[in-house]
Each structure stands twice: as structure tokens, then as C-alpha cells.
Amino acid sequence: MATAQQQTPTAARTGQQFLDGLRGDAREIWLNGEKITHPLEHPQLAEAARTMARVYDLQHQHADEMLAPSPDDGRLVNVTHLIPRSREHLERRRRAIELTAALTAGMMGRTPDYLNVTFACFAGRADVWARRGNEQGAANLVAYQKLMRDRDLSTTHSIMNPQVDRSKPEAEQAAGEVALHKVGETENHITVRGARMLATLAPYADELTIYPGSDIRPQDGDYALAFALPMGTPGLRFICRDSYSKQRSTFDYPLSSRFDEMDAVVIFDNVEVPKDRLFLCGDTEAYSEVITDTGWRGHIMHQAFTRAYVKLSFALGLGHMLANTTGVVRFDHIQEKLGQIWNMTELTRSGLISAEAGSHLDEGGVWYPDDRPFLALRGEMPKWLPYVNELLQLIGGGGFMATPSRADMDGPLADEIAKYYQAAGADAERRIRLFRLAWDYIGSDLGGRGELYERFYLSDSYRMTALAYKIADKSFPESLVEQFLEEPS
């Protein structure tokens, strides 16, 4: 019998609708010298496209938790598209993000919920975008967020300019020609040129979004831009890195065979941005304010650390099962290593709960998580997740190399493999499956990319830890010291 949810009209797309939506435009995705028209048509991109389709199907399988009525027309939309108005909304959103992350064990960081959360908080604080006469840009952004929600778009984003010379302002690098900037304007559009890095998920996106990622000088207004464009917009080119997807069985590469979300550099070759797709143009003060004053920091970290919690839980599961399989779990120092992974997992979970417990309505009417636990995690997570990889290596030892492939398992040596690869806690097949999975997590091309991603996707730990210190409330620590700096009365 159909449930009430199933009878309600829905704007949330299915996997098939997502795949169909990638057809038809003249997008320029370049991979290893080849121009790709649809990810399903390229063997190195096809399986991640199917994973993305499963992400879209997931919201229908968990409709009770992942879908809710749109405030505009009552159609069901993914809850990550909704502007949070209460603590319950944050908790509901976390559950939806957790379900999405669990599908890939946290390996895909840029599933659409990442930008759904970003644009929901941007639209919730349209007042910040509207400052200093940018009412039209703010209205465009609000309309765009509704479009994202109602068409359930898959979006990529690119907020950093290329690494030409990080010691100089962007306008002074390579004659100012490499960083994305405005080069012309008519009544209906602006023209932009330059490049940005990176755009994760590009082959699987319907639209590219551009918003601020770094500070710029007051005189560099041409570089202060925020907008969104369909992926097939003329002049827009995406150059992918090597594919880390392995066209092998899920036995051989359980993660790399399915979860390479791909990263690309985006080039703008005199691209026309229609004015109704322009959110910010020229205001260098707004360029930082839309990041600091919209609450983006707290909201995006709510998404990011929910995924990180899932990934840490997965790593804990791997370490625990590796250690039990080969019996090393009996050694104290292995238990301590597993305990360290548990500590990180639990501190992340506690940070999420604490952020929700301390959440409040901000001055723009959006429910904002307490960002203090997130600021602390933002400094630590880029160190924790790479360290977890080291701990897993120390737990698994050379076992990661004792991993014959599916072809070996099915070949003439099958009986010998069954005998010589058995472990105390598992038969040979299960042991090999587990070690191959763990190696795909820490040591394959995709595993290495995952480690780099965790170090940098929210900027680097060094600058984020310094920022956390700078903006922290230091009044209580100061008062504790102050009391001893005066003569007792």
C-alpha cells in the first residue's frame, strides 16, 4: 500500500532522472585528452555516475527521513535544501547527510547535499548578500536556491583561484590573467575569463557555482564574483585529473571501482554570465562578508563533520575487523590504536551533538549551529583522518600486500589460497576481501586522493587552527589568569 509520503507530489529526483538530466547539453569535460559528453559513456566515469544515481534513489528509499515539504508549494524536497528554522531541522538534516555519506562510507565528500546546505544558508541570509545596493544579486541568489531545490540539481563549485604564486594578490599573478575575473559587461550579461581550482564532481554536475574562497584587495573588484551557470555554457571547460576509478570487480577494488567523484580545473574562455545568474559583482567587502556573516561556516561544517563522523566510523570498523581477523587485537598497543580511532569518532559525534545543543536563531532568522566545536574540529580533522590511515597501516601490517585478486581466487591456485590465506578470525576469502577494502581506503590512488582531500577541502589545518584561536572567546581563560596578577586584597 502506498504511504502518505509516496502520494505527495515530489520534486526530489530519482537516480534515472539524475542520469537523464546529464544528457543533452554541450558540456566540455576533458579526461586524458578526450572530450566526454556523458559520464555513462566513458568507462572511467560510468561507475561513479551510477553511484550518484544511487545517491538520488536513496532519498526515495528513506523518504520519511530525507524528504520534507517545500515551504513554497508543499512538494517533497531533500531536507538538505531547506533553510533550517529550528534545532529539529538541524537534527533532521544531519540524519539525511549521514544516510548519504554512509552509502560511500564517506568517500564521496561532494555529494549534492554539500552545496544544498551551502545555498540554503546563503539564501536564508539574503540580507547579507543585499548589502550596499546588491538587492538584485541577493534576489537572484534566492531564486537560484529555489531552482536548485525544485529541480534537485547536482552542483559543483570552485572557490579557489589557481596556484600561480600564493605570495601575491591574484591580480598581480601572471598579469592578473589566470585568476577568474570580469572582462566585460553589457546590459544583460557580464563576460568572465580565467580559471578556478578545483571543481569536484564536475562530470556529475548539472551546474557550476562560483562564490568567494579567499580575501581580495579593495582595488580588485573585477575578481569579486559569485554566480551559477549550467555546465554546458559556451566557453566553460573542465579538465579532469587522471581517473582513479578502477575498472575491476568490487572484490578487487570495492571503493575505487565505484566512488571516484573526480576533480577538475575549470577554465572560463570569455564566458557570458547572464545578469539574472549573478549574485555578486565587484564588491570586495561583500566578498568576505558572504562567507563570514551568512553563517556558512557553521552550516557547511555541520555537513562536513557529519560525513567525517561516518568516515571515521568506517575506519574504526576496518581497524576493529582487521585486528580481530589476524588476532592482533589481543595486543595492548593495538587496542590503544583502535581506542585512538574511537576517540576521534566519538569526539566528532560529540561535536555534532554539542553544536546542535547550542544552536540558536541568528539575526536573519536562520537556525545556526554553535560553531565552536566545529571550529575545533576544523583544525583537527585534517590531521586526524590522515593519522587514522597511519594507524590502520600499523594494525594491518604486511597483510595489505597478501591480497590476491578475484582472478587469482577463481584460478588454478584457489585451493592453495584457501589454505595459506586463512586467518584466525576469517576464511581466506573474507580476509582478502577485508584487507583489499582497507587498502583501497588507505593506499590506492583513490585512498591517496581521499587523504589529500581531508587535508585541504576546508582549507588547511594550519590557517584554520590559527583562525579558531583568533576568533575564540578568551574571556574565561583570561579571568582565570587575571585573578593572580593582582595583589590579593
Ligand SMILES: Cc1cc2nc3c(=O)[nH]c(=O)nc-3n(C[C@H](O)[C@H](O)[C@H](O)COP(=O)(O)OP(=O)(O)OC[C@H]3O[C@@H](n4cnc5c(N)ncnc54)[C@H](O)[C@@H]3O)c2cc1C
Ligand atoms: C581532493 C580535493 C578536492 C577539492 N575540491 C574542491 C572543490 O570541489 N571546490 C573548491 O572550490 N575547492 C576544492 N578543493 C580545493 C581546496 O579548496 C583547496 O585545496 C584549499 O583551499 C587549499 O588551497 P590550495 O590547494 O590552493 O593550497 P595552497 O593555498 O596553495 O596551500 C599550499 C600550502 O601552502 C600554505 N599556504 C598557502 N598560502 C598561505 C598563506 N597565505 N599563509 C600561510 N601558508 C600558506 C598552505 O598552508 C599549504 O600548506 C579541493 C582540494 C582537494 C585536495
